[in-house]
Amino acid sequence: MIELKDVHVYYDKEVIKGVNMKVDGEKVLLLGPNGSGKSTLLSAIAGIIPYNGSIRIDGMEVRNIKNYNAVATNLPQAFSIGLTIDDVIEIYDEVKGLKINVKAELEKLGIKTNKRIYQLSAGQGVIVRTLIALATDPKVILIDEPFENVDVAKRKIVVNWLKEYGKEGIIVTHEVDIAKQFSDYKAFIILEGKVFGPVTVSDLLSSSVVMGEDPSALLTLEINGRKVSLVRGDKGYKMDAIGNLERLYNLVEE
């Protein structure tokens, strides 16, 4: 179980603003536009950056956890320990344990493992990191933008990996379209460092966006200080036609 209580993260300014969130025994999507704080929140949960408040994984406070080998992430920071893909595979096998033959899987996808990590294309990098993370057969997955720059054919493979591995966790994306692949999952939405939800992905995608606070709303968001409601029916802008969540800001400005 992942439980966040009043979580704040600061860089030069506050980027995560009092997030409360609970993921209990299931995989959820965290949707948000670029710069909304998705990766920052995931980094804090993965123990990579400091935070204020409380983040607990299976009852343990993340800042105090030592050697709990049940959590995996594909965040790039977790892969800087090796120079080549082969190095990273070897190191992961030793310190986390790999349950599948990553090298063979990557070669099937046309990725040579003697390459240096930084020589990979953006899409290849995402695939390599996601596969290595999931190959540790983790209980909890923290997956950041697994479809970013990945071509359409390989996206289906990544979807299958994400459905197969990990008992619970958070999958972050800014693409509403890809969320359709996970229609039975719950989704949280992150905007300007605040998290809203959950709502089921199928409800989210079939909802419409209307300005203001609607009493029958599935979910009420706050964008640039203005309330926006996601409601059932067709009376506003259809969510599944939006494509990505940046468009919500355009709708508010219109």
Next chain:
Amino acid sequence: MKLPLIFTKRLLTNPYALGWGIAFMFFWIAMGAFIESASVTNSSAVYYTASWYGIIALLATSSFATSIAMMIYYQSGSLSYFTRFSKLTPKYYLFSLYFTMLVTTTVVSVIMGLGVISLFSYHFGETIAPKNWGLFFLDAILSGVFYLPLSLFLEELTVVTSRKLSNAISFIPIILAYLFGFSYMNINLGNLVYYSPFLSIQVLGMQSFFTKSIPLNFNDFKGPTLNVYYATISLIGWSIILSFASMLLFRRLYYKSLEEARIA
């Protein structure tokens, strides 16, 4: 044992470390053997050669220490994650680094030793080699054991405080090595030899070429002589202090963007 072997392989095949730590050192060895030696008589050839070995041992290992610091620079982002969510413990990570540094300094000291022995012996027309091989290798090992926690501590300090300091701080070991190394040959430093780990590395390297104690001050043959135990204990003491300091900071590491180190 995969981690220490991967680190060792990476360091021993790092072209920058090999360039600065070995190729550039051979430039200094050749300078000492053929250019600077013009006025050296055969009666002082051993002392002269030993002094060059002392400084080469100091500079070569400092170059590798800087390379290790750069390795840590890139890896420190992973450590906060791995120590929480994998079987990697600070002890095992540090063991891997110590293993890497010990193997590397041993290999480098053999190469540097062979370089000094062959070129200086060729120039002076007599075989000049260490008399105390135990001290020769002990010096190499102790220099690695000192330089590693120094580099680790400095790198951790930049992650905990500000990455902006990284570019300057990574080179501190090599800058201090040059500073102390050449100061020893030109200035009477007295007991500072025992307090400075850099000087201790240098004088122990020199001492390995003799059976009798060498002068404490490079140019003062009538003054006090070197106490090998004091220099060894000083070096071990510094290594222990820096190891504890680096271990204390280790658990406080969090990722800081490498871009923060950019100054332009």
